[in-house]
Amino acid sequence: MKTYRLDISSWTASFRYPNLISGLQPTLEVPPLSTVLGLINAAAGQYLEHEALEIGYYFEFAAKEVDLETIYMIEAGKKGQGSNSAKSNVIQREFLFETRLSLYCSNRKIVDYFRTPVYPLLLGRSSDLATVEQISEVELVEMEKANKIRGQIVPLKGNYLPGVIQALPKYFTNTFPRQNIGTEPYSVIRFNNFDLATKISAFRDNSLQKDGVDIYFHHFKLQDYVVSHLSQI
Known part of the structure; x- marks a missing residue:
């Protein structure tokens, strides 16, 4: 399969666990699909309502560490809006160093x-600036039973791959406040994971790592998730 590959890098990255507010702020070792779609929106300069989108991605990093960070907690005002009252706090936050998407x-x-x-x-917070290093056309080889899926997230349902299991949103609404869309459990599989025997159809990029990586493609149609989201409200 012929497709485009965009190589994007950053010095640091951090992908927060949903619903964790206080204490140590760990980072996911692979960005959620919503982060990648947000990256596309930033490049486009607008909120994109995808009629049909198929993307895959691979993510790796050189190290993971913990740093201290000052945050400012704003007290809720009337009708849930922010007030002018805030207090500072120092928290520990994990971050990834020398990342590549x-x-x-x-x-x-x-x-x-x-x-x-x-x-x-x-790639995460406002300080995690990323750079497009290269855009190229690549030829991927279809693998009916992919065994080199790593550096990615894969839907847990129907696949059941080992990894960190986390419920993650696919996208966010274009409203204020934003609401997540299409949340479901994923297997988060880090880049240096061992080979896995699967029944998943994927596409191998032989230029990644020494023996290639099998890329799982996500199929996204915004309208499907919007209808599902509205039915749950």
């Missing part, structure tokens, strides 16, 4: 957004 997409329009991004590209 390889994003696969056959949609030429989306790829072109990354040639001249409208907004800064971030």
Whole structure:
């Protein structure tokens, strides 16, 4: 399969666990799908309502450490709005160092957004600035029973791959406040994981690591998740 690969790097990255507010703030070792779709929105400079999108990605890093960070907690005002009252606190936050994201997409329009991004590209927080190193066309080899799936997230349902199991959103609404869409459990599989015997169909990029990596492609159609979300409200 021919597709485009966008190589994006950053000095630091941090992908917070949903619903963790206080105490040590750990980082996921692979960005959620919502983070990658947000990256595409930043490059496009607008909220994209995807009619049909197919993307895959691979993520690796050199090290993981903990740093101290000052945060400011704003007290809730009337009707849930923020007030002018805030107090500072120091927390521990995990972060990833020297990261690299390889994003696969056959949609030429989306790829072109990354040639001249409208907004800064971030891999996590506002300080985690990212750079597009290279955009290239690649040939991926289809693997019916992929065994080198690593550096990715894969839906748990129907696949049941070992890894850190975490409920993650696919996307967020274009409203205020934003609401998550399509949350489901995923297996978070780090880049240096061992080979896994699976029944998953994926596409191998032989240029990654010494023996290649099998890329799982996510299929996304925004309208499906919006309808499902509205039915639950």
